[in-house]
Amino acid sequence: MPVDIRPQQVESISGSSLTELVQNYFMDVYGMCFRVLGRPQDAEDATQETFLALFRTREKLAAAQSLRAWVLTIARNTSISMLRARRPAASLPDSVADAPPIRSPGDPERLDRAMAALSEEDRSLVQMRFMEGRSPAEMALACGRSAGSVATALCRALKRLRDVYHGEAR
Amino acid sequence: MTHPDLDRLTAWVHGFLEAAEAREADAHVAGCAACRDTVEGLRDEARLLSRAIAAPERLSALKEGLLQAASGKRSHRGLLWQIPLAAAVLIGLVTALLSPGSRHSLVDGRVALEDGRVVSAPLDFAASQSWQLHVVDRASVRLSDRSTVDLGPGARISLAPGGARGVLPDLAAGEASFSVAPDPKRLSIVSPAGRVEAADGRFSVRIVFEEEGGVPVKNALAGAIVTVFAGSVALSNANGSVEAQPGQSAALARAEAPLLMTSPQGQQEELLRRLEQLAARVAKLEDEVTQLEQKNKQLKQQLGSNVGPGGAVWTDGAGQSGVRIQTGPGGAVAPGSVIIIEEGDEKKPERKNPAPQEKK
Numbered sequence: 001m002p003v004d005i006r007p008q009q010v011e012s013i014s015g016s017s018l019t020e021l022v023q024n025y026f027m028d029v030y031g032m033c034f035r036v037l038g039r040p041q042d043a044e045d046a047t048q049e050t051f052l053a054l055f056r057t058r059e060k061l062a063a064a065q066s067l068r069a070w071v072l073t074i075a076r077n078t079s080i081s082m083l084r085a086r087r088p089a090a091s092l093p094d095s096v097a098d099a100p101p102i103r104s105p106g107d108p109e110r111l112d113r114a115m116a117a118l119s120e121e122d123r124s125l126v127q128m129r130f131m132e133g134r135s136p137a138e139m140a141l142a143c144g145r146s147a148g149s150v151a152t153a154l155c156r157a158l159k160r161l162r163d164v165y166h167g168e169a170r
Numbered sequence: 171m172t173h174p175d176l177d178r179l180t181a182w183v184h185g186f187l188e189a190a191e192a193r194e195a196d197a198h199v200a201g202c203a204a205c206r207d208t209v210e211g212l213r214d215e216a217r218l219l220s221r222a223i224a225a226p227e228r229l230s231a232l233k234e235g236l237l238q239a240a241s242g243k244r245s246h247r248g249l250l251w252q253i254p255l256a257a258a259v260l261i262g263l264v265t266a267l268l269s270p271g272s273r274h275s276l277v278d279g280r281v282a283l284e285d286g287r288v289v290s291a292p293l294d295f296a297a298s299q300s301w302q303l304h305v306v307d308r309a310s311v312r313l314s315d316r317s318t319v320d321l322g323p324g325a326r327i328s329l330a331p332g333g334a335r336g337v338l339p340d341l342a343a344g345e346a347s348f349s350v351a352p353d354p355k356r357l358s359i360v361s362p363a364g365r366v367e368a369a370d371g372r373f374s375v376r377i378v379f380e381e382e383g384g385v386p387v388k389n390a391l392a393g394a395i396v397t398v399f400a401g402s403v404a405l406s407n408a409n410g411s412v413e414a415q416p417g418q419s420a421a422l423a424r425a426e427a428p429l430l431m432t433s434p435q436g437q438q439e440e441l442l443r444r445l446e447q448l449a450a451r452v453a454k455l456e457d458e459v460t461q462l463e464q465k466n467k468q469l470k471q472q473l474g475s476n477v478g479p480g481g482a483v484w485t486d487g488a489g490q491s492g493v494r495i496q497t498g499p500g501g502a503v504a505p506g507s508v509i510i511i512e513e514g515d516e517k518k519p520e521r522k523n524p525a526p527q528e529k530k
Contacts, residue, residue, distance in 0.1 A: 018240035018241070019237055019240045019241050021240065022233060022236045022237050022240050023237070026229075026233045026236070027224075027229075030224065030229060034223060034224075040222065040223060040224070040225065040228075044228060044229070044232055047232060047236075048232060048235075048236065051236045051239075051240075052239070055239065055240065098176060100176075100208075100211060101176075101208070101211035101212045101214065101215035102215045102218060102219075103211055103214050103215065103218070104214050104217065104218045105218075106218050106222070108222060111218075111219075111222050112222070115222075115223070126219065126223070127223060129184060129216075130216060130219040130220045130223055131220065131223045131224045132332050133220075133300060133330040133331045133332035133338060134330070134332060134338070135185065135328060135330060135338065135340035135360050136184065136185050136186045137340060137342075137360050137361065137362050137363075138338075138340070138360050138365070141364070141365070141407060141408055144408065147186055148186070148188075150186070151181040151184070151186035151187075152177075154180070154181075154184065154186070155176075155177040155180050155181060158180060158215075159176075159177070
């Protein structure tokens with residue numbers, strides 16, 4: 001027997017699903033925003049904007065075929081429009097030979113700028129490893145490449161990050 | 171001795187080297203102070219990057235603000251304004267929000283850590299960091315989400331922050347039995363050939379290598395066998411996914427979709443069931459035989475003692491028996507003739523005295 005759902009019930013259902021939306025996708029959205037924008041604080045802004053946009057268009061959420069894909073599309077679009085409005089990222093300076101690892105305490109702003117200077121692909125690897133804590137096998141699975149080639153790419157991304165970070169200090 | 175370059179040490183620290191290369195690096199780093207220093211720098215860098223990319227305090231405050239906005243408790247505007255205040259208030263909740271449990275515990279056994287140190291239970295590990303454990307003989311670890319992992323000798327497992335439950339076990343070698351603490355969120359376990367996920371239940375994961383002379387050749391050739399004892403377990407990789415139920419086993423291989431195997435455990439149970447049925451039938455038959463034997467004996471005794479006017483049952487003590495019939499005068503059988511019926515192969519009455527035909 002079909003269940004009759006009144007508009008009021010729909011409202012209350014989406015109320016609880018909005019909380020779930022934040023619970024389930026917060027880190028995914030932040031990760032996407034970070035990948036596009038590079039600066040953690042910009043990514044936080046974009047995360048907030050994304051969820052507020054999702055709250056505003058809640059009726060579209062129910063219609064979305066894949067909720068996650070929809071949420072990430074909004075996150076990506078929000079981030080890209082913020083990226084366009086933002087000043088351009090620093091261009092990569094000349095490579096520093098054998099730049100050492102970045103040690104703590106580090107300079108947070110310089111690190112932010114260095115991360116913003118990476119390509120989205122590089123950042124995605126850095127994010128998978130350092131934010132999501134994914135293992136080599138998982139990263140290989142996510143990237144559809146062998147663990148060896150992911151390792152090479154991650155090393156290259158880290159090298160570029162160190163280059164920019166240390167290069168800026170000169 | 172040549173030092174591994176920075177890339178190689180980076181790959182080693184992050185667990186990307188294959189077994190043989192990793193052992194080589196282990197050995198070198200153990201004996202080289204300069205490389206140890208670089209490795210320490212790389213670990214420091216990893217921690218720094220983790221915090222810089224996703225600052226737990228800031229993110230948990232932002233998330234809390236969004237949750238309140240979602241439930242209508244707070245205006246949508248100016249969430250970020252409140253971050254510093256919220257951060258101060260929520261600082262105690264940080265670990266709860268971003269990493270559900272704060273510690274893993276080695277409750278039994280001994281394990282070697284990434285740097286070669288061997289540690290014994292009881293010992294706690296901070297769940298905010300990644301750990302590579304190499305089991306010395308056997309070990310049991312309680313994860314931050316209260317699930318338990320029993321690890322077989324030689325098992326290699328890494329515990330990294332991540333996944334829905336805040337901990338992402340990655341089994342690289344050996345065998346592990348998981349007892350998953352019930353929770354709506356699934357515990358994800360990573361293996362070289364795919365992912366194993368369960369919300370509760372018990373199952374074992376065994377990493378198998380395509381072997382050459384008993385030595386694991388390459389991680390790329392590894393697969394995993396998962397056997398489920400309780401609960402329902404999802405196996406997935408890039409090629410597909412499958413759900414395994416208690417009593418079932420499934421295989422994860424890199425280039426294939428996960429495959430349910432005809433369960434050896436199920437087969438054993440079926441075999442046992444059939445053996446029991448067979449045993450019951452044999453027992454029943456034995457009973458019947460015993461009963462028949464007793465009945466036979468009783469009958470023999472009855473007949474043996476029952477010597478009537480017409481005849482008698484005889485036995486010779488050597489297993490031969492028969493019925494002796496003596497007919498009276500005027501019968502079809504001539505008086506005085508004897509018919510002996512013997513138990514024989516042919517079950518045909520043997521006539522010892524063919525007198526009846528001869529009418530007098």
